[in-house]
Amino acid sequence: MSGARRIWLTGASSGIGAALAEQLLADGMRLVLSARRVEPLQALAARYPEQVLVLAGDLSDPAQVREIGEQIGQQWGALDGAILNAGTCEYIDAQHFEAAMVERVLRANLLSAAYCIEAALPLLRTGEKPHLVGVASSVTFLPLPRAEAYGASKAGLRYLLQALRIDLAAEGIDVTVVSPGFVDTPLTQQNDFAMPMSWSAEKAARHIAKRLEKRPSEIAFPGPFISILKLLASLPMHLQLALGKRIARSEQNTTDSKDAR
Ligand SMILES: NC(=O)c1ccc[n+]([C@@H]2O[C@H](COP(=O)([O-])OP(=O)(O)OC[C@H]3O[C@@H](n4cnc5c(N)ncnc54)[C@H](OP(=O)(O)O)[C@@H]3O)[C@@H](O)[C@H]2O)c1
Structure with missing residues (x-):
C-alpha cells in the first residue's frame, strides 16, 4: 500500500460519504474514516x-476532532488529502424562528469543518500534493425557502x-469546493418536497x-440544475422573490396533502 494517497474522509457512515469511501477504496x-456511527466504518x-x-467521533466537538487529528499524526504521520463531507440539514419554520436550530446547523456544517x-x-503540510476538499451545496447559488440555516452554514x-x-x-495546498444538487441519501429521504434532477449517491460519488x-476549484452537479440555479440567481430580486414564494407555496401544499393522508 505504500505510495497510495492518504485521505481523511468525514461523514463516511452513510449517503455521499459512504459511496465516496467505496469508490476511493x-x-x-x-x-x-470518521463519523459518529462506528459500525458502518468498521464494515x-x-x-x-x-x-x-x-x-x-462527533466532529462538532473540537476536543474529539483534535484527538482524531493526533491519532492520524501518530499512525500515519501525514495526510495527502482531507475531504470534509460530514453534515446535516434542518429546515426553518419562519413562524417559529429558532436561533438554537441555526446554531446547531452551523455547528454541524461550518464549525465542525473548521475544527477538521x-x-x-x-x-497536509507534510503530505504529498496536498488537497483540501469541502462538501458545500448548490443551495449556495440561490437562496431557497426554509433553507436559512442550512444555506447560511454552506455559504459560510x-x-x-x-x-x-x-x-x-x-504552500501548494489545493482547495476544492463540492456543490451537489439533490442526491438521494438518508438526509434527503426526509424531504417532503420534489427534488428535481436527483442523483443516486453512487453516481454522485x-x-x-x-x-x-x-x-x-469547484465540482458542482448536475450541470443543468446548477445552470438553472445560477440563471435564477441572476434575475432581478423581485422576480427571485416571486419565484421563492411560489416554491414555498408548493412545498406547503405537498406537506398539507401528505398530512391529510
Ligand atoms: N444529499 C444531498 O442532496 C446533498 C446536497 C448538497 C449537499 N449535501 C451535503 O453532502 C454531505 C453528505 O450528506 P448526505 O446527503 O450524504 O447525508 P447523510 O447520508 O445524512 O450523511 C451525513 C454524514 O455526515 C455524518 N455526520 C453528520 N453530523 C456529524 C457529526 N456531528 N460528527 C461526525 N459525523 C457527522 C453522518 O454520520 P453519523 O450520523 O454517523 O455521525 C453521515 O456519515 C453533507 O455535508 C450535506 O450537507 C448533500
Missing part, C-alpha cells in the same frame, strides 16, 4: 483492512474554503472521485 486509496475496514483506519481544517492542515463553508484557497496557495483527480 476501489481506486486503491488509503482512508481515515468498510473489515473489507479493506490494509487501506482503512477508523477514527470515529485545524486538525488536518499540519498533516464556501467562503471559508475560497478564502483559504488564496492563503494556502503559496463516481462523479466527485473522477473530478477530484484534476483538483478543480
Whole structure:
C-alpha cells in the first residue's frame, strides 16, 4: 500500500460519504474514516483492512476532532488529502424562528469543518500534493425557502474554503469546493418536497472521485440544475422573490396533502 494517497474522509457512515469511501477504496486509496456511527466504518475496514483506519467521533466537538487529528499524526504521520463531507440539514419554520436550530446547523456544517481544517492542515503540510476538499451545496447559488440555516452554514463553508484557497496557495495546498444538487441519501429521504434532477449517491460519488483527480476549484452537479440555479440567481430580486414564494407555496401544499393522508 505504500505510495497510495492518504485521505481523511468525514461523514463516511452513510449517503455521499459512504459511496465516496467505496469508490476511493476501489481506486486503491488509503482512508481515515470518521463519523459518529462506528459500525458502518468498521464494515468498510473489515473489507479493506490494509487501506482503512477508523477514527470515529462527533466532529462538532473540537476536543474529539483534535484527538482524531493526533491519532492520524501518530499512525500515519501525514495526510495527502482531507475531504470534509460530514453534515446535516434542518429546515426553518419562519413562524417559529429558532436561533438554537441555526446554531446547531452551523455547528454541524461550518464549525465542525473548521475544527477538521485545524486538525488536518499540519498533516497536509507534510503530505504529498496536498488537497483540501469541502462538501458545500448548490443551495449556495440561490437562496431557497426554509433553507436559512442550512444555506447560511454552506455559504459560510464556501467562503471559508475560497478564502483559504488564496492563503494556502503559496504552500501548494489545493482547495476544492463540492456543490451537489439533490442526491438521494438518508438526509434527503426526509424531504417532503420534489427534488428535481436527483442523483443516486453512487453516481454522485463516481462523479466527485473522477473530478477530484484534476483538483478543480469547484465540482458542482448536475450541470443543468446548477445552470438553472445560477440563471435564477441572476434575475432581478423581485422576480427571485416571486419565484421563492411560489416554491414555498408548493412545498406547503405537498406537506398539507401528505398530512391529510
Ligand atoms: N444529499 C444531498 O442532496 C446533498 C446536497 C448538497 C449537499 N449535501 C451535503 O453532502 C454531505 C453528505 O450528506 P448526505 O446527503 O450524504 O447525508 P447523510 O447520508 O445524512 O450523511 C451525513 C454524514 O455526515 C455524518 N455526520 C453528520 N453530523 C456529524 C457529526 N456531528 N460528527 C461526525 N459525523 C457527522 C453522518 O454520520 P453519523 O450520523 O454517523 O455521525 C453521515 O456519515 C453533507 O455535508 C450535506 O450537507 C448533500
